Amino acid sequence: MxxxxxxxxxxxxxxxxxxxxxxxxxxxxxxxxxxxxxxxxxxxxxxxxxxxxxxxxxxxxxxxxxxxxxxxxxxxxxxxxxxxxxxxxxxxxxxxxxxxxxxxxxxxxxxxxxxxxxxxxxxxxxxxxxxxxxxxxxxxxxxxxxxxxxxxxxxxxxxxxxxxxxxxxxxxxxxxxxxxxxxxxxxxxxxxxxxxxxxxxxxxxxxxxxxxxxxxxxxxxxxxxxxxxxxxxxxxxxxxxxxxxxxxxxxxxxxxxxxxxxxxxxxxxxxxxxxxxxxxxxxxxxxxxxGVLGKIEVEGGNLDQKRTFYSTLYRSTLFPRKFYEMDAAGNIVHYSPYNGEVLPGYMYTDTGFWDTFRALFPLLNLVYPSVNREIQQGLVNAYKESGFLPEWASPGHRGIMIGSNSASVVADAYLKGLRGYDIEALYKAMLHGTENVHPNVSSTGRLGHEYYNKLGYVPCDVEINESAARTLEYAYADWTIYKLARALKRPQKEISLFAERCLNYRNLYSPEYKLMRGRNQDGSFQSPFNPTKWGDAFTEGNSWHYTWS
Structure with missing residues (x-):
């Protein structure tokens, strides 16, 4: 329809x-x-x-x-x-x-x-x-x-x-x-x-x-x-x-x-x-x-506002791009940007989930679900070919940005009703990402997962940059895993684990400032602390941004 x-x-x-x-x-x-x-x-x-x-x-x-x-x-x-x-x-x-x-x-x-x-x-x-x-x-x-x-x-x-x-x-x-x-x-x-x-x-x-x-x-x-x-x-x-x-x-x-x-x-x-x-x-x-832009009809507004809206919708439907082709027999095949082999099935690339999981992928689920179904199938293939879900792919794994926001991309699609792909493989990939980091591309998987899973946060004094941002984004990702685990009727022990981990954001809350704040391995808060300081324990933002994001 x-x-x-x-x-x-x-x-x-x-x-x-x-x-x-x-x-x-x-x-x-x-x-x-x-x-x-x-x-x-x-x-x-x-x-x-x-x-x-x-x-x-x-x-x-x-x-x-x-x-x-x-x-x-x-x-x-x-x-x-x-x-x-x-x-x-x-x-x-x-x-x-x-x-x-x-x-x-x-x-x-x-x-x-x-x-x-x-x-x-x-x-x-x-x-x-x-x-x-x-x-x-x-x-x-x-x-x-x-x-x-x-x-x-x-x-x-x-x-x-x-x-x-x-x-x-x-x-x-x-x-x-x-x-x-x-x-x-x-x-x-x-x-x-x-x-x-x-x-x-x-x-x-x-x-x-x-x-x-x-x-x-x-x-x-x-x-x-x-x-x-x-x-x-x-x-x-x-x-x-x-x-x-x-x-x-x-x-x-x-x-x-x-x-x-x-x-x-x-x-x-x-x-x-x-x-x-x-x-x-x-x-x-x-x-x-x-056909694509016409999925959304605009009422009201002036000419320049409509130009702005459809120009940005055009940008929203360029990426992630198709990275698959059709052979002479009509089969869908792709060159793998992960292992260099030519393999069957879908592949999409050129997107960074840190930049797109909040808005673009929910848009795809609501307006273009058939496209995101293919993207999800491509994520299954990316996991099989590289051992990890991508976080920033162009065309293969790229070492930039933080978080494990692929979890949100996978969970949101399934919870909004998308079917027809191997969700069990994707769930397995999500779990794998919570306990591992890519050996060559540290932005893939979870850098600092050992600290996060043991202490409930990534410390800011263990030479892992943007530690507070990582903690907050890992916690949100864990909430999406928890939601998907419930939907898939996973064992209660597994559901409870992520129900607990998704509350790790609380470990960075500073009662003194009533804001999120980096924390040292010994439990003390990062000091000195400037909530408007860009970067440091945060990613392309500061404590004020991340407290409310």
Whole structure:
């Protein structure tokens, strides 16, 4: 049954206000989305820390225009005035950075591999940015570039001027990459190994790009040096140029897909767009977003408030992303970011439960339960493949943030009625996490569990940072385990254990300050104590924040 939530203007009053623009007609939820919202950010000052993700909901691959250098987590900044690539990205946040990325970029006249030299001036006045479609005019090259995505593929459309030297560059990025040009297939294939951690040693993102026009030229790049008429390159930083002769206004179409499994699977994923028309894929993408965003209907509020609401709902339905693929037989398979094997079943990634367990996952349970059912199945697989539930995955375990908030994600789904996955395995994984810590990634499992389980808190004087925050978050996680244990009719001894442990938050309550406070191993409270001090025994906050969270 289609779930619809009606939100009144009272609920929206906390959002940004504004005056509606006159004469503007918005017919569908996706029309309110501004994917550039939050992109006016820098490392030094955050105004959102987002990038324009051209993607389908929860899609395996996103695409984004790139204004910054390869490897910069702030890959698109609204205040920049030059573009140097259109990047396939899997980045969940600039702090986590990216993996499996490569870029595509058109140019005319002269081949330029260097990012600064190939970059083109552009204007936001000549930029159209939608979740399902992106278009921009590259003034220095007199080329209009368009993108429309599917879950694992995309179609590019380049409108060139009249020239004998129209080029499209495929930049496979550094730290290990390869390309091969296949003129007989009008194709370029290859792989990138670029990542920011959390991957097995055999990690690769295999790609294929097929053009609708034969190549007039083909050249490869090895570590910045162009090898003319070459067809293969394997280097630290590989790339490929294909060239065409074009008439004024001629459109060159490129269909691209990728796979974390194999080159053959990349060709399989290309079937999402093979033989399909650009406009048809664009319309299908629009319909997909309207189907997801339209689950919530808004009443009241002004135009800017609706834009804010649907723009943030768009962000809420990008992650965690699908990390699974369909093989030639239609089976769901995935490359495991935990053990490097290709295995059956679902896998989702690129989310940190510390950041999302309070709001995002309850939203999924209420509005998109079928999606979270797949996510829960993916968590079962993550546990089987790594021995732990993830806490921050991108794509595998990453060493950042605290808590064992996977317990809340698992318990909330089941208690809200989700079924159809191995809840017993997930419950076992939750218990395992209360008594263990990952041997290589201390943010996974429970760092300090020995102290917590014995003393009822993690001491602040045993060289475990953010100890008070850990204690409070472990206690909340124990409450969710207790609730799930009751629902699963676990043995009373087990239920009682977590009923007791979930009260451990009381061990940090300071009667003197009537606030939560770090505590030493001998039972004394941390001193000196400043309740407004950021960090120390707390995580991205202070005692006032954590006392009420």
């Amino acid at each position: 289609r779930r619809i939530l009606h939100l009144t203007a009272i609920l929206l009053c906390s959002m940004l206000g504004g005056v509606p623009m006159k004469g503007q007609s918005l017919d569908s939820p996706v029309d309110y989305v501004n994917i550039l919202m939050g992109t006016q950010s820098e490392f030094a000052l955050s105004n959102g820390n987002t990038y324009p993700a051209i993607a389908l909901p929860w899609g395996m691959n996103f695409w984004t225009p790139q204004t910054r250098k390869n490897g910069d987590g702030w890959q698109y900044a609204y205040t920049d005035n030059k573009l140097n690539g259109f990047k396939q990205t899997h980045q969940p946040s600039p702090w986590m950075n990216d993996y499996g990325q490569f870029s595509i970029f058109p140019m005319v006249g002269r081949m330029e591999f260097d990012q600064e030299k190939r970059a083109s001036w552009y204007s936001h006045k000549a930029e159209v940015a939608k979740p399902y479609y992106y278009s921009v005019y590259l003034a220095d090259h007199d080329v209009t570039a368009e993108i429309t995505p599917t879950e694992r593929a995309a179609i590019f459309r380049f409108t060139f001027p009249e020239t004998e030297n129209a080029y499209v560059l495929l930049d496979a990025f550094d730290r290990g990459s390869a390309v091969e040009i296949l003129p007989e297939k009008n194709a370029v294939t290859g792989y990138t190994t670029r990542n920011s951690g959390g991957v097995p040693e055999n990690f690769r993102n295999y790609f294929v790009i097929v053009f609708d026009k034969p190549f007039r030229q083909n050249h490869v790049v090895k570590d910045g040096k162009i090898a003319r008429n070459g067809t293969k390159a394997e280097a630290s930083h590989a790339g490929a140029f294909v060239g065409f002769s074009t008439q004024h206004g001629e459109k060159v179409v490129a269909r691209v897909a990728s796979s974390f499994i194999s080159q053959e699977q990349a060709w399989q994923n290309l079937k999402e767009v093979a033989g399909r028309d650009f406009e048809a894929v664009k319309l299908e993408g629009r319909d997909a977003w309207n």
